Amino acid sequence: MSDEPLLKVKNLTKYYGARLGCADVNFELYPGEVLAIVGESGSGKTTLLSTLSANLEPTSGEALYRMRDESWRNIYELSEAERRFLTRTDWGFVHQNPADGLRMTVSAGANVGERLMAVGDRHYGRIRDTALDWLGRVEIAADRIDDQPRSFSGGMRQRLQIARNLVTGPRLVFMDEPTGGLDVSVQARLLDLLRQLVGELGLSAIVVTHDLAVARLLSHRMMVMKGGHVIEAGLTDRVLDDPREPYTQLLVSSILQV
Numbered sequence: 001m002s003d004e005p006l007l008k009v010k011n012l013t014k015y016y017g018a019r020l021g022c023a024d025v026n027f028e029l030y031p032g033e034v035l036a037i038v039g040e041s042g043s044g045k046t047t048l049l050s051t052l053s054a055n056l057e058p059t060s061g062e063a064l065y066r067m068r069d070e071s072w073r074n075i076y077e078l079s080e081a082e083r084r085f086l087t088r089t090d091w092g093f094v095h096q097n098p099a100d101g102l103r104m105t106v107s108a109g110a111n112v113g114e115r116l117m118a119v120g121d122r123h124y125g126r127i128r129d130t131a132l133d134w135l136g137r138v139e140i141a142a143d144r145i146d147d148q149p150r151s152f153s154g155g156m157r158q159r160l161q162i163a164r165n166l167v168t169g170p171r172l173v174f175m176d177e178p179t180g181g182l183d184v185s186v187q188a189r190l191l192d193l194l195r196q197l198v199g200e201l202g203l204s205a206i207v208v209t210h211d212l213a214v215a216r217l218l219s220h221r222m223m224v225m226k227g228g229h230v231i232e233a234g235l236t237d238r239v240l241d242d243p244r245e246p247y248t249q250l251l252v253s254s255i256l257q258v
Contacts, residue, residue: 004030004031004066005028005030005066006030007063007064007065007066007204008028009027009028009064010062010063010064012024012048012052012058012061012063013025013058013060014051014059020227020228022044023044025223027230027233032202033204033220033221034203034204034205034207034218034219035205035219035220035222035223036207036214036219036221037049037206037223037225038222039224039225043225043228044225044227044228044229045225046176048225049174049206053093054075054076054086062076063075067090068090068171089118091173092165092170092172092174093165093173093175094162094173094174094175095176096177096180096181097181098158098160099157101161101165102149105150106148107147107148108140108144108145108160109128109145109146110131111160111164112130112131112167113128113131114164115164115165115168116131116167128145130167131145131163134166137197138162138163138193138197139159139189140160144156154182154186155182155189158182158190159190159193162194162197166203169201171204172203172205172206173203173204175205175206177208177209177211178214179191179209179214187214191218194218216236220235220236221233224247224248224251231248232244232247
């Protein structure tokens with residue numbers, strides 16, 4: 001990992017009117033590092049992810065991102081055009097429901113190719129070849145390139161969404177419950193694939209999950225949230241094997257008893 005962080009988050013807070021979403025979140029994320037944000041429903045983890053990915057504006061605080069030219073920019077001070085370019089090139093977002101991250105009425109190849117076109121590639125043959133390569137990398141057969149995602153299984157849709165996000169070589173990927181709603185056997189394959197791709201590409205990732213097994217498999221560090229606050233953070237194995245907060249202990253023990 002690099003000595004220089006990719007993302008520096010300072011006192012990030014989000015209120016919905018009087019209701020707290022998340023408060024005073026601070027962390028740094030390094031290149032090649034995967035951070036898991038865990039907690040029960042209503043803990044604030046999804047609000048935090050939406051705010052970090054600039055889908056929500058924070059009430060206060062800042063998130064400083066190191067751009068490719070090494071300059072630091074507060075993502076909430078970027079223009080709409082700058083932010084849109086960032087989300088098409090340097091960032092990816094893998095939704096829990098693949099239909100939210102795919103265009104369901106165009107082909108699998110077009111879903112991958114659209115991101116390439118968004119960064120300026122106009123050569124049809126090259127786009128199609130790249131789409132074919134990425135379908136292979138996420139274990140989708142080449143003869144499905146012209147099929148629409150609505151004819152795919154849930155696991156295939158999620159793998160296609162991953163290909164669509166990674167094809168432009170992003171440096172940071174946000175993942176919202178990436179294995180949620182999938183059968184256990186499909187989850188296992190998808191997790192193996194994600195771990196492999198993250199390692200190969202040296203990606204940084206922020207993964208929201210309620211599943212501690214997902215956090216252990218994918219992440220280097222984790223933050224535990226409760227009531228909108230980060231109550232414990234550290235190396236993933238340390239937090240899961242030796243939780244210090246009573247809430248984290250309860251979370252870990254309840255998972256182990258299932």
